[in-house]
Structures are given as structure tokens and as C-alpha cells.
Amino acid sequence: MSERSILLVEDSEAIRTAFTILLEDAGYRVMGAGTGGEALRMAGEHAPGLVLLDMGLPDMSGLDVVRRLKADSVTAAIPVVALTGRDEDADRQACLAAGCAAYLVKPVDTQRLVRDLPGFMTASPAA
């Protein structure tokens, strides 16, 4: 598993580019995916150190992506951080229950995100 690499799953190209600039500046190698299908394939092939996952994807729900990542032994240990537009307790609970290391509401505070990333990456995956 590549500690300093992040799989960024986000269907908005503008946001994906912005986050890529941000994360690369912080010293990470960034792979971008625009759909859930792409995300699952890339997570399996490249074993990133973290998945930053937008929960509103065009092809499948973010929750499904998390569940499938966690169900596959190859990707189960990769920490997943949910990025979402919905600030609701029920959604937060569902994401954490599915195995997400954190639930962040967009737009996130970029400085704080960069500060918190190492913690997410060492977070032990949900048992």
C-alpha cells in the first residue's frame, strides 16, 4: 500500500482539480476518479493510502462504493473519508457504520483537511 497516495473520487472536474492542487502541494500523489466504478477499479489496482470519496456520484451511491471497498479483502484496509454535501446526522451515522474513517461536509476547510489527513491514513479500519 502506498502511504503517500490518495485516490480522489469526485464527479465535479473543477473540485477534482482544486483538490488535486491542494493535495499535491501537501506532498501526496493524487489519482482522480469521476465515478464509483472507476473508483472501485483504481482502488483495487493501485492500493492507495486513502480514498477521499464524494458521496454523490453519478453511477452509484457513495455508500455502495464504501461497502464494496470494505467487502473486498484487497481494498478493505484502505481508509475511506466521505466528502458530502449533506450535513445530516443520519447520513453521518450511515457513512461511519459502513466503515468510513471520517465524514466531512463540503466545502471543507482545506487547511484543516491537510492537517487531518495523516490521522485519517493511520486510522485503523472499522473492525
Added chain:
Amino acid sequence: MEHLHVHLQGDPGTAQRLREVLAREGFRVVEPPPEKPAGAIVVQVRANGINGASAEVEMEARVEELERSVLELRNLDVAKSQFLTNVSHELRTPLTAIVTYGEILRDGLLGEISARQRDAIESMIGSCRQLLAMIEEILTYARSTATTIDIRPGEFGLREMVAEVRRMNESLLDRKNLTFSVELGESLPPVWADRDKVAHVLRNLMGNAIKFTPEGGWVKVQARAAPGQPGWLQIEVADNGIGIEPEHHELIFREFAQVDSSRARIHHGTGLGLSIARRFVELHGGRIWVESTLGEGSRFFFTLPSTEAVPAEGEAPRGAGGAAG
């Protein structure tokens, strides 16, 4: 009634006699096509022996249109909620891009910037976040008016929630040098309510208190057992800010009724916050009100059930051997 648009079902003989009775009584019976047309009343003919005025007919006028309308409205409600969720997502996406790029520029990731450029970008980001908060408020309001809005009650303490809202307002509290204090009775039972909705009410009331209190003032959050209401809590958010005129004490809880447009303009509000708060409190069976003197400050109160609230008939919120929540 000149036309009785009926669809007679059942025994053909009885139906024929009913038809004759109706015709004699001056009704014009319109025979509908096999498919019942919209607007027709279905009459189920069950009785035998119809005989003029003494006819004993049990008619079941099932107004299917009504049922269908209710179903359609319900579907519309679901569609509306779904639409609002999508709109929220769609509006957040470009704003997220703007804020994120703004922060990248501000932090010099794309090259050095001057102090003046930094201020300009900072102001741009602040405005974006403000816009986002207002969009959220409008959407929350729209969702709160849905007839199928659900309450998911659970147990939680106020202390943590108040601390969280305080953190969200930290910078403004500091900037205005406000004294913030919390007094929650040690022996108070936990709240039994919908966490998200109560958080919204507290965010609104505490946000307003901080917003409408000038520099150097104070804001205080308190909770106590609701007087005369066993098992209920009364939460108070008080400040020594600008206050509200008596004639506006009711008005401010009504939607689209801004007390004073200049006030809204200065403080950038949608004016929906308090009507959402009222709706959320009332959904729990609680009450929200204000006591205020212009120029001296405001005290907003609301009541919520605690875990010790007397359970409604037939259900046990908790404690009664129940797996609750």
C-alpha cells in the same frame, strides 16, 4: 343535481331497479363506459327488492378520486424532497469549487500573493460561505414544510451540543469580545428529541444572539425543568443585545415576515431561521417564544421533552422495558 354520473356495480336486476328509482326522482343517470371515467361515483348495489321510496339500498360511494389525489400529493411530496436534496447538492458543488480554489489562492499554493490580494480572497470565501448558509436555510425551510417530515427522536445531552454550536461561532464571539456562558442544571435528564432538528434550533438561536449583540456584550444559554410541565425541559438563550419591539414578538416566528428589512440587510439573513425553529420545536410538541425589551436584550425560550417525559398513550419512549430509538 341534474346529472348523477354513476357506475352501478353488482346484481344487474337491482341495478336496473335503482336506475328506475333514480330516474323517477329526477336524476339523469349517465351510463359510463366500462372504464370508470374520472369524476364518476361508483355505487355498489347490494340490496335486493328495491321498491320505490322504501328502497333500502346500501350505497358505498367510494370517492376513488380523493384517494388518488392523496396518493398523488404524497408522491409529489416525496418528489419535492428528492428535488430539494438534489438542488442542495447541485448548488454546493460549484460553491465548493469556488471556496476551495479561493483557499488555495489565499494560501499561496499557486504563487505568492500580496496582503491586499489576500484580504480580497478572504472576503470572497467569507461571502461564499454566507451564501451557502443561506441556501441551506432556504432548503431546510422548504423541507420543513413537507407534510411527511419525520421526527427521529433519540437521547442526547445539551452540553455537548451547546459546546459544538459555540465552537462554530468561536471567531465571531472573539471578534466581538462577547462573554459566553452556559448554565445547565447538573441533575437535568437528557433530551428525548430529533438531534438534527434541535441542533438547528440551537444554531439559529445562539447564532442570532451572537449576531444581534454588540461588542462587549454577553450571551447565555440555560436549561431547567419546564415549569408546570413534568418531564419537559425549558431551554433559554439570552443576550443583552439590540432587543425586539413588543409588536414583533409574534411576527418574527412567521415565515417571510422580516421585522425590518434594514436589519436583515445589515445582518444578511433570509428571515426564515426562526420560523424553521418554531416548526421544529412544534413537531416535538414543544413551544417557542421570546421575551425582549428593545435596546436591552432578548430571551428566547423553547421546550422539549426529556427522557422522563410522560410517554404518549400506547408507546413508551424509553425506560418502560423498551428498546428505544
